[in-house]
Every structure is written in C-alpha cells, then in structure tokens.
Amino acid sequence: MLQLSRTCAVILILVTSSLLAFSSAPTGGYRFLIDLENVNDDRVSVEAFCPSVTENTINFCLPKIVPGTYSIYDFGRFIDDFSAYDKDGNALKWTSKDSNTWTIQDATKLNRITYKVNDSFDAYGKGNPIFEPAGSNIQRDTNYLINSFAYVGFFESQTELPYILNVKHKPGFYGGTALIDQDPSSTMDEYRFPDYHELADNPIMYAAADTASVMVGATQVLISLYSPNKTISAKFLAGQLDTLLQAQGKYLGGKLPVNKYAFIIYLTEKDGGISGGVGALEHSYSSVYFMPEVPPEQFAAKFRDFASHEFFHIVTPLNIHSKEIQYFDFSNPKMSEHLWLYEGTTEYHAHQVQVKYNLISREEYLDVLRGKISISRQYFNDTVPFTVMSTNILDQYKDEFFNVYQKGALIGMCLDLKLLSLSNGRYGIQKLIADLSSYYGKGRPFEDDELFNKIAEVSHYPEIRAFFSKYVEGNTPIPMRIFSNLPVCNYLPLCQKKNSHLAEL
Numbered sequence: 001m002l003q004l005s006r007t008c009a010v011i012l013i014l015v016t017s018s019l020l021a022f023s024s025a026p027t028g029g030y031r032f033l034i035d036l037e038n039v040n041d042d043r044v045s046v047e048a049f050c051p052s053v054t055e056n057t058i059n060f061c062l063p064k065i066v067p068g069t070y071s072i073y074d075f076g077r078f079i080d081d082f083s084a085y086d087k088d089g090n091a092l093k094w095t096s097k098d099s100n101t102w103t104i105q106d107a108t109k110l111n112r113i114t115y116k117v118n119d120s121f122d123a124y125g126k127g128n129p130i131f132e133p134a135g136s137n138i139q140r141d142t143n144y145l146i147n148s149f150a151y152v153g154f155f156e157s158q159t160e161l162p163y164i165l166n167v168k169h170k171p172g173f174y175g176g177t178a179l180i181d182q183d184p185s186s187t188m189d190e191y192r193f194p195d196y197h198e199l200a201d202n203p204i205m206y207a208a209a210d211t212a213s214v215m216v217g218a219t220q221v222l223i224s225l226y227s228p229n230k231t232i233s234a235k236f237l238a239g240q241l242d243t244l245l246q247a248q249g250k251y252l253g254g255k256l257p258v259n260k261y262a263f264i265i266y267l268t269e270k271d272g273g274i275s276g277g278v279g280a281l282e283h284s285y286s287s288v289y290f291m292p293e294v295p296p297e298q299f300a301a302k303f304r305d306f307a308s309h310e311f312f313h314i315v316t317p318l319n320i321h322s323k324e325i326q327y328f329d330f331s332n333p334k335m336s337e338h339l340w341l342y343e344g345t346t347e348y349h350a351h352q353v354q355v356k357y358n359l360i361s362r363e364e365y366l367d368v369l370r371g372k373i374s375i376s377r378q379y380f381n382d383t384v385p386f387t388v389m390s391t392n393i394l395d396q397y398k399d400e401f402f403n404v405y406q407k408g409a410l411i412g413m414c415l416d417l418k419l420l421s422l423s424n425g426r427y428g429i430q431k432l433i434a435d436l437s438s439y440y441g442k443g444r445p446f447e448d449d450e451l452f453n454k455i456a457e458v459s460h461y462p463e464i465r466a467f468f469s470k471y472v473e474g475n476t477p478i479p480m481r482i483f484s485n486l487p488v489c490n491y492l493p494l495c496q497k498k499n500s501h502l503a504e505l
C-alpha cells in the first residue's frame, strides 16, 4: 500500500469517471477537487487538473516534509489508486519513483489526475506516525481535517504556480479555516492561492459547525472546534481566550499583521493519538490543535499555553523568516539555522505576555522558567551551538528538537535582558521584533547568515552581535547564574540593580 506498482496502473485504466465536471485548471496553474461526499474506508477522492506539460515525462509529488514539523513524514504514503488520464479518458502509464513521486509517461497528453487519500489519524501499521496536527482525519459524515498538503500535490519544482481548491461537502458542514470561501453554494467551497506555499499554510476542518469569534483590534479570530461528545464548546473557549488574545494584541503593539486568524481544534476521546503526542502546529493565519476531550476548566488552562505560543507565530515565521522558509522545498528541504528565533522567542513571548498582563502570577512564571532550565540541562546537549543544531534538526540533532522550547526560550529571555540592560530598560525584544518585522515583513526573507548582523544594526546596539557569537553560534552555555533570584524582566531597572550576573551575558 505504500507504493503502487505498474500492475495497479493497468488495472486502474478501468477507472474513468470524473468526479465533477471541472474541465480545466486556472491558466498556468492547478485546480484540485476534494470530494467529501465520495468517501469509502476512510479514503477521500481527489481529482486534479494541472498546468500543461511540454516534456514527455513529469513528476507529480506530495510533500516529504512540511514547514513547522521538522520531521520527514512522506505524505505520499497515504495515497492509493493513483491514475493519470488524457483528455479522452485514456489512462496514461506511470511509475512510482519513491513514496512521494509518480512519474507520468506521455505527459504532454495529461489532462487529469485522480487518487484517493487515506487518513493519517488511524494509519496503524504504516510506521512513522504523523503528529496529528500535521495529519489528516477522515471520519465519514463526522469530521474531516484537511491539512491541504496531505491531499494536494504539485509537479516537481512547480510549487510557485496558482491553485484553486474546491471542496465538495454535505449541507450543514462548515469549513473552519482562515480562508475566505469564494463559492456561495452550500455544498461546494472554493479557495484560491497564489502558490503551493499558501495552500499548504492554510488548513481547513470540516464538521457540523461549532464556531465562535473574538475581535482583537481589527482582526477577526475564529475558533472552530470539534468536540465529539460536545464536552467543550467554541463559545466557552472564545470566552477563555478573549483575555489572552487582547493581551497578545497589546503585546504586539495593538495592530496585528493578519486580518483573520483561525484556531482549528480537534478533540479526541482518547488520551492521545497514533503519534502519542498532543499539541498544535502553527501556520501564518491559523493553528491546528489535537488535544484530549477533558472537562472544560481542565482543558482551558492547558489550551491557553498552547494557544499563546501558536498565536505568536503570526510574528515569526510570518513576518520574520529566512529564504529556507519563504521558498520551502517540500521534497528536499534545507533547514534554517534560526530555530532559536522561530520557536525559542515564540515560546518566550507566550509566557512573557501572560505575566506582563497578569494572566499568571510571578510565581507561576518563575515555575515555568525553572522547568525550562531543568529540562534543558538534564536532557539536552548544552554545548552544541543552536545554529548547528537547527540546521541539522532532521537528522544528526533530531533528538535535540524539544530543546527549542526550553533553551530556545531561555535564549529569547537572555536576549531580552541583554538588550534591556544595554538600553537602560528602553529597548527589549518586543521592540526588536517590531523593528525586524517592519524591516523584513511577509515578502522579504533574510539570508540565514545576515540575521545576527541585521539585529545589531536595527536595534542600534552593535554589542548584541557578541551575544549571538557566544551563546547561539558558539558553544558557550548560558550562565544559569543569571536566572538565580530572577526578577520578572519587565521590571528591568530593578533587575539591573539586583542582578549583577547580567553583566556576564
């Protein structure tokens, strides 16, 4: 089932019928149809019209890896019954190059491609389980989690072309997403994307609607929830999240970089899923959560920490990211060296905002810090440079990944303290992030090796370059003495007087 053979292709010549009367892709682009009304054995039918091909063969691919996961997942493993046809409905031959790639022959005649997608949530026996927030769920007439990259493919090296995605669904089903549906029909949705990167960055969850909204400044924040026993409602969660989101809005200067944001939440009746993990995956305009369905008050506290972290990803990577992320290669990815920024500072902000706006007490905050120090020191290598670990996170330093939330956050905190110390409390990480966002922004990625120099430049504290050389690029562990007797750092003037160790940074 992992790889289809040539024999299968011959048998599949018999499969001819089109799912819907779509005749073409957008000019120079792709059109895909995901048919949620055509589901058998937890498999969804997909039909694709692709850009015209001038070569004799073409490689059709699904991603090997997607942004934010830092793991090779091989989404092609979940595809069955792959077929390619010419305009008269004759099947074209193909071979399977690897688990993510189908090489189609006579490709100049290609008119459409069809296949079925298995869900990853119950893919027992397939090995290498996918962390559920990055996976696919197909429960007929109940719930469909559509991480688009698990359903939609691309021609090799042609991910920069426009996409139209249609989703056929039963009436009463609602697609929870940050996207705007362009089709007024109650059984068909249409979403448009400038390229595959945007498509992959926008998950959708279809289920009977349970949604609520919170306004943060001018930004609409949608909460789309699937709670199998209706233990928790979107309205309840909206109430719980409101205070946090307003605080995050203030923390980011009052104006958020997105017009609409979606929390997409799948609750499971089990303790966990096939991957054994619970948690979330971030996107630029949304985040997907996979968590146990527990009593509401118990759920809300845990969810607040997850949500705080994921929501801050609207800063980085959305507005501050390297070329490796902007032009993410879904087949042969190259990892950026700046996980300290993408995950570390995000995790630092997630707790900092809560103490700054009194959502948690100083003692609770210090407990979080103590936990990070202790886990980081006990379980991870403190002398491997964070930039080196980050670049090699898929292989050599795979087991160090969890440290991005521990030491990564501590690096964020030390950077904040150092900047505040240099500026006598006037310039910290919040202002740095704002300055970097306005210098770079969504469409302007940085070169990996320019970032530290740019931080020294935009912050106007060139001394900060030495901090990165020593503690992020270098192998010097952060001197943990600075965390002893630590004041909460929004009170840095006090911090400077009391904490003589800060000068060591």
Ligand SMILES: [Zn+2]
Pocket (backbone or CB within 6 Å): 282, 309, 310, 313, 342, 343, 346
């Ligand atoms: Zn994250």
